[in-house]
Amino acid sequence: MIQVQDLSFSYPNGTAVFETFSFGAEQGQSWAVIGPSGCGKTTLLSLLAGLLRPTAGKILIDGQLLTRPRPRTGLILQDYGLLPWATVWKNAALGLNIRAFYGPDGVHAPADNRVANKQTLIHGWLERLGIDHLADHYPHQISGGQRQRTAIARTLMLEPDLLLMDEPFGALDAPTRQDLQNLTMQLRREQNLTTIIVTHNIEEAVFMGERIMVLSQPVHHTPAIVQNAQAGGPTYRRQETYRTRCRQLHHLMGEDSREMA
Amino acid sequence: MKWRDALAGMVATLMIWEVISFLLDRPVFPPPSQVLVVFFHQIGGQLGRHLLVSSGRVVAAIGVAVLTAVPAGMALGQMPSLDRIFAPLIYIVYPIPKIVFLPVILVLFGSGDASKVLLVGLILFFQVLVVVRDQAARLRPELITSVRSMGAGRRALFRYVYLPACVPAVLTALRVSVGTAIAVLFIAETYATNSGLGYYIIVESWGALRYVQMYAGVLAMSLLGLALYFVVDGLDRRLCPWREGVL
Numbered sequence: 001m002i003q004v005q006d007l008s009f010s011y012p013n014g015t016a017v018f019e020t021f022s023f024g025a026e027q028g029q030s031w032a033v034i035g036p037s038g039c040g041k042t043t044l045l046s047l048l049a050g051l052l053r054p055t056a057g058k059i060l061i062d063g064q065l066l067t068r069p070r071p072r073t074g075l076i077l078q079d080y081g082l083l084p085w086a087t088v089w090k091n092a093a094l095g096l097n098i099r100a101f102y103g104p105d106g107v108h109a110p111a112d113n114r115v116a117n118k119q120t121l122i123h124g125w126l127e128r129l130g131i132d133h134l135a136d137h138y139p140h141q142i143s144g145g146q147r148q149r150t151a152i153a154r155t156l157m158l159e160p161d162l163l164l165m166d167e168p169f170g171a172l173d174a175p176t177r178q179d180l181q182n183l184t185m186q187l188r189r190e191q192n193l194t195t196i197i198v199t200h201n202i203e204e205a206v207f208m209g210e211r212i213m214v215l216s217q218p219v220h221h222t223p224a225i226v227q228n229a230q231a232g233g234p235t236y237r238r239q240e241t242y243r244t245r246c247r248q249l250h251h252l253m254g255e256d257s258r259e260m261a
Numbered sequence: 262m263k264w265r266d267a268l269a270g271m272v273a274t275l276m277i278w279e280v281i282s283f284l285l286d287r288p289v290f291p292p293p294s295q296v297l298v299v300f301f302h303q304i305g306g307q308l309g310r311h312l313l314v315s316s317g318r319v320v321a322a323i324g325v326a327v328l329t330a331v332p333a334g335m336a337l338g339q340m341p342s343l344d345r346i347f348a349p350l351i352y353i354v355y356p357i358p359k360i361v362f363l364p365v366i367l368v369l370f371g372s373g374d375a376s377k378v379l380l381v382g383l384i385l386f387f388q389v390l391v392v393v394r395d396q397a398a399r400l401r402p403e404l405i406t407s408v409r410s411m412g413a414g415r416r417a418l419f420r421y422v423y424l425p426a427c428v429p430a431v432l433t434a435l436r437v438s439v440g441t442a443i444a445v446l447f448i449a450e451t452y453a454t455n456s457g458l459g460y461y462i463i464v465e466s467w468g469a470l471r472y473v474q475m476y477a478g479v480l481a482m483s484l485l486g487l488a489l490y491f492v493v494d495g496l497d498r499r500l501c502p503w504r505e506g507v508l
Contacts, residue, residue, distance in 0.1 A: 051409065069410050069412065071412050075407060075410035076407075078403075079403070083404070083422070085429075086503070097421065098408070098413045101417050108414055
């Protein structure tokens with residue numbers, strides 16, 4: 001699904017983040033990328049989203065060379081992703097409207113893009129995310145969790161095959177965060193999505209990443225990847241493996257593992 | 262401001278006016294009871310015609326200013342390199358009272374409607390330009406990124422992000438500058454023309470010592486300002502319902 005080959009990336013000011021960096025992700029896998037602030041994890045996500053161009057090397061997604069944002073990649077950010085002047089309904093419809101604006105041109109929208117009934121589709125997704133009763137509300141009138149549910153609905157109704165998330169639940173309180181983590185993992189399974197979540201939260205990475213990429217300070221050459229096959233299961237948080245994995249990550253990231261005990 | 266409040270304010274103003282006029286007892290300050298008679302008598306004729314001409318000029322000026330300043334403001338707001346070049350220019354021209362350009366504009370564009378529309382348009386242009394530019398520059402990069410990730414290119418970003426984001430800014434600019442625009446139009450209409458409220462008030466009335474008629478003209482001018490304020494306010498409520506509670 002994703003092949004990153006000898007990727008190099010430096011910012012215009014010369015700061016190098018990646019050098020001959022390679023990794024690959026299979027269709028349907030869930031990945032978490034974890035690391036301290038400034039380690040380049042958001043940069044990696046922006047590169048995978050096609051919002052930044054590699055300085056050297058290449059990124060192939062679904063066998064295609066990535067040169068610009070691709071229609072089947074969904075992106076969810078921590079906040080500010082919703083239009084403040086549009087209702088939940090209109091925000092949810094935004095992606096569909098943009099596709100209708102361009103038509104199925106294969107560049108801005110998938111070439112096979114056909115939506116039979118937009119209203120039903122939007123309503124179905126708002127209902128699935130439990131926010132259909134908020135359709136007429138504006139983003140500032142709803143909670144952070146509900147805003148992220150809107151962002152998820154908007155992204156998933158575009159039928160992505162790859163979902164990229166940048167600290168999507170970072171601004172939420174703990175119960176809401178867990179709730180949305182569970183929901184995302186459930187939807188991921190239902191839609192057979194490949195997901196990559198960028199986070200600085202170890203517990204989130206362990207719950208949401210079947211593969212966890214640990215980044216330290218740049219420049220990055222070879223990614224450290226932790227296998228975590230049981231991730232996302234409804235009972236995973238209560239299992240011993242989960243706790244072990246969290247300790248392992250704390251250790252890998254150079255934190256005091258006693259904090260976890 | 263609601264219609265009811267505006268009406269109450271108007272009644273209060275007329276009452277104070279009536280009292281002061283009674284106390285002064287001078288032809289130069291006639292009571293509103295006389296002014297209103299002339300106003301209603303002439304609004305269907307001469308005064309109405311001048312009011313229409315002035316209204317047309319202000320609306321045309323608003324149109325010209327919005328159509329030119331919105332794209333320019335968006336371009337400057339989104340392209341810092343362009344803004345660096347133009348910002349000093351804008352700030353040098355911005356504080357100049359645009360009425361000083363009246364002689365130049367009269368020479369270049371004649372004494373017809375074009376020169377008045379241009380002068381008033383110039384005032385509104387800078388007001389709209391600056392707020393739209395600041396609004397466009399303030400848009401969060403996360404918002405742009407997330408809309409781009411849904412496939413939006415420049416055209417869709419303009420349609421779904423920049424344009425709706427700028428509407429409230431444009432309306433705010435109009436709300437604060439329509440008063441100045443009418444005031445400047447008034448001055449412009451007293452030179453080399455024979456139509457408009459400025460002409461009616463200064464040349465036809467004041468010049469002929471018809472004070473009652475002069476105040477009827479002033480009343481028409483204030484009603485024009487009030488009407489424009491309500492139009493802008495109505496547009497704001499209609500186009501930006503999301504602002505209620507945010508602002």
